[in-house]
Amino acid sequence: MTLVSITGLDVGYLRRRQVHPAVTGLDLNVAPGEVVAIVGESGSGKTTTANALIGLLPAGGRITAGSAIIDGVETAGAGERTLRRLRGSVVGLIPQDPMVGLNPTQRVGHQVAEAVTLRGVAKPAAYAEAITFLEQAGVPDPELRARQYPHELSGGLRQRALIAIALAGRPKLIIADEPTSALDVTVQKRILDHLGGLVRDRGIALLIITHDLAVAADRADRVVVMRHGRKVEEGDPRAILRDPAQAYTRTLIAAAPRLAHGGRVVPRFDVRDQPQPAPILTLTGVGKTFGTFRALDDVSVTVPRGRTHALVGESGCGKTTTLRIALGLESATSGSVVLDGTETADLSWRAFRPLRRKAQLVHQDPFATLDPKFTVGQSITEPLQSFRVGTRRSRQARARELLDQVALPVSYLDRLPSELSGGQRQRVAIARALALEPDLIMLDEPVSALDVLVQEQILGLLADLQRDLGLSYLFVSHDLAVVASLAHTVSVMNGGRVVEDGPVATVFTNPASEYTRELIDAIPGRRADAL
Amino acid sequence: MTAQVVEPVVVDAPTETREISGLRATTAQLIRRPLFLIAAAWVAFVLISAFRPGWFTGYDPYATDPAAAMLPPGADHLFGTDIYGRDLWSRVLHGSALTIRATLIALGIAGVAGLGLGIVSGFFAGITDSILMRFVDVLLAIPGLLLALSIVTALGYGTLPVAVAVGVGIVPGFARTTRAEVLRVKTLPYVEAARAGGASWARVLLRHILPNAWGPVAVLAVLDAGVAIIAIASLSFLGFGAAPPAAEWGTLIADGRNYLITSWWLSLLPGVFVALLVLSLNHLSKTFQELSR
Numbered sequence: 001m002t003l004v005s006i007t008g009l010d011v012g013y014l015r016r017r018q019v020h021p022a023v024t025g026l027d028l029n030v031a032p033g034e035v036v037a038i039v040g041e042s043g044s045g046k047t048t049t050a051n052a053l054i055g056l057l058p059a060g061g062r063i064t065a066g067s068a069i070i071d072g073v074e075t076a077g078a079g080e081r082t083l084r085r086l087r088g089s090v091v092g093l094i095p096q097d098p099m100v101g102l103n104p105t106q107r108v109g110h111q112v113a114e115a116v117t118l119r120g121v122a123k124p125a126a127y128a129e130a131i132t133f134l135e136q137a138g139v140p141d142p143e144l145r146a147r148q149y150p151h152e153l154s155g156g157l158r159q160r161a162l163i164a165i166a167l168a169g170r171p172k173l174i175i176a177d178e179p180t181s182a183l184d185v186t187v188q189k190r191i192l193d194h195l196g197g198l199v200r201d202r203g204i205a206l207l208i209i210t211h212d213l214a215v216a217a218d219r220a221d222r223v224v225v226m227r228h229g230r231k232v233e234e235g236d237p238r239a240i241l242r243d244p245a246q247a248y249t250r251t252l253i254a255a256a257p258r259l260a261h262g263g264r265v266v267p268r269f270d271v272r273d274q275p276q277p278a279p280i281l282t283l284t285g286v287g288k289t290f291g292t293f294r295a296l297d298d299v300s301v302t303v304p305r306g307r308t309h310a311l312v313g314e315s316g317c318g319k320t321t322t323l324r325i326a327l328g329l330e331s332a333t334s335g336s337v338v339l340d341g342t343e344t345a346d347l348s349w350r351a352f353r354p355l356r357r358k359a360q361l362v363h364q365d366p367f368a369t370l371d372p373k374f375t376v377g378q379s380i381t382e383p384l385q386s387f388r389v390g391t392r393r394s395r396q397a398r399a400r401e402l403l404d405q406v407a408l409p410v411s412y413l414d415r416l417p418s419e420l421s422g423g424q425r426q427r428v429a430i431a432r433a434l435a436l437e438p439d440l441i442m443l444d445e446p447v448s449a450l451d452v453l454v455q456e457q458i459l460g461l462l463a464d465l466q467r468d469l470g471l472s473y474l475f476v477s478h479d480l481a482v483v484a485s486l487a488h489t490v491s492v493m494n495g496g497r498v499v500e501d502g503p504v505a506t507v508f509t510n511p512a513s514e515y516t517r518e519l520i521d522a523i524p525g526r527r528a529d530a531l
Numbered sequence: 532m533t534a535q536v537v538e539p540v541v542v543d544a545p546t547e548t549r550e551i552s553g554l555r556a557t558t559a560q561l562i563r564r565p566l567f568l569i570a571a572a573w574v575a576f577v578l579i580s581a582f583r584p585g586w587f588t589g590y591d592p593y594a595t596d597p598a599a600a601m602l603p604p605g606a607d608h609l610f611g612t613d614i615y616g617r618d619l620w621s622r623v624l625h626g627s628a629l630t631i632r633a634t635l636i637a638l639g640i641a642g643v644a645g646l647g648l649g650i651v652s653g654f655f656a657g658i659t660d661s662i663l664m665r666f667v668d669v670l671l672a673i674p675g676l677l678l679a680l681s682i683v684t685a686l687g688y689g690t691l692p693v694a695v696a697v698g699v700g701i702v703p704g705f706a707r708t709t710r711a712e713v714l715r716v717k718t719l720p721y722v723e724a725a726r727a728g729g730a731s732w733a734r735v736l737l738r739h740i741l742p743n744a745w746g747p748v749a750v751l752a753v754l755d756a757g758v759a760i761i762a763i764a765s766l767s768f769l770g771f772g773a774a775p776p777a778a779e780w781g782t783l784i785a786d787g788r789n790y791l792i793t794s795w796w797l798s799l800l801p802g803v804f805v806a807l808l809v810l811s812l813n814h815l816s817k818t819f820q821e822l823s824r
Binding site for chain 2: 327329353356357360361363364365368369370371372373374382383386387429432435436
């Protein structure tokens, strides 16, 4: 008896009167109580599959062939009435982004109660039940939270409220679409652990959709790897990790730091026995207050020349503020910042400007970091123009050279950002940061918006550039796995303070603080331990 | 440094095939909308007739002919003739020249002043923003027509004062929209990236903020062109416009209102002419808005 049975499913998107296939010939079964994970890059058709299953394809989406039967009901080509009977009561959906998944004008309790009333429960009883569901979803103090509005809740709590809404219909299947990719690692782990426990206790089937094979392998009974709309591989996660049948799956395993090293996080660099080079950037006792809020408290960070120093911590820990102060985009309330021998903490914009040639920035979001009206060439040469370096001709030559350094074809010079993928945009952003031949590049979560495989490529590029050009990096990230594959030294931050610092090899293998240990435990890929 | 893993750098494949260049795709999309084409054609016709009325009519708008007075619309006189026997079609087209010029002047004033105010207050924020926006609030608080009437009364009658009055009336909308866009663009990472790259504020403003902020403002300009035409027609209807015998659209409609029973075309046809133009402009603006989304 299967709960979900998909056979030969074809889904396409209608664009300019042509159907562009997004999913081709997919077969997938989910048994009651089973946890299945669909893994793939963006564009692999994993979300399209989930949307097609509950009839929520975006405008232009069409199921062109095959069938998808949920709980004995055919959903391919089914009308809205049939599908509505399935949604909520048979299939619950946990959306991708907890920040926009809740209605900001309604109290959380009402939103959960709404899902309960759809089952035919009377209103007063529904509200009481809603509070039980919030409690089951792991929301502490559910009666208080039920009376609050979504903006009063943290990302993790909102995600739990969304889980409560999904549970409220007492579904037989829950679809979780990248349920935690917008959350911090530790929150992510707690929520996934909790969700896994919930479905196991209640015999609910769970369909996890993720781009991270490590997350999938940790949680699922069965893993389905998808690529270009087709199923590449399917099977028990242990079997897949031990003996992947497809080259693509092997690349995915190699890209997940913990899976690649049999469940351990192995730092790429070990500098424990080496003398530390002279620092290029030193922050000493930096403090920063916004109004009455203490964002940074006595933060000291040193970036050795030619090496990578990482700032790690959860959102709100002050790591980005530290980076912005180091770059002079924000001024420190107290403390000193020394960049390449010059004290910069009190410099005006004008006085700081010459130093900008030494330190450059790469942003987190590749989709907003390039001016949509600028071609790649214009973006890359802009810093050169700002500093009046060279002539038009020499700047063009430099742009070609930079594109070459970031492994993009020269023909991309005239392209607009909208024509590039996320990874390519990030390469352009790196090329722009390199234009002035800086000594130090500040990287603000440079890969967290990218798929695992593209992450791996960008990290590889950064490492190559460091080796070839002798660059130093100050690297901000919430993802310890990424830090392990790029950084030499690390500062772990929590609540505006540095909790622990030292070489990555020391901190990761022998964490001194409880907080660091928690962060390291949260890196997905534990299941590879068992191999 | 110990064992360094060096992977080959692979260029990640673009996720989608390169789209047809933006402009061509947009044009193709527009051509498939017949209503848009009709509206665009009408606006184009009125614009051309405003500057070259002679291309579309052989009659002198001021030549009176008592023998041909009050003729209904027909093959000879498309819109009929008025009480002095002047050809109404020709008068409407020559009226275009005055009204369209007034509209362009009004939009020019609103555009320059509104963009300027919006950029300055959005960009400098703080106290500058507060002061400028309170000034704009005051302008918004006064009913548009009343404001225009007071300005015209102060400046005197004629096409130019009417244009100035209407222009000042639509400045606040431009200022508000521009300011909102500037505030939005200003916080985007690419602006910060340009700053971190050493670009001066002037450069950031001209090269990054302005080009990315003016889209909605341009849509508003098309929409406000309709508003301005109606306001100018209203003022000339009330008699503040050009002196006779020159006739703006509003004057033509006003002149005909005494003969509504006997010669309905005198008011109705110029009125329809103006209404079609304003509706067309609104439709164009709506289409652009949909496209930019």
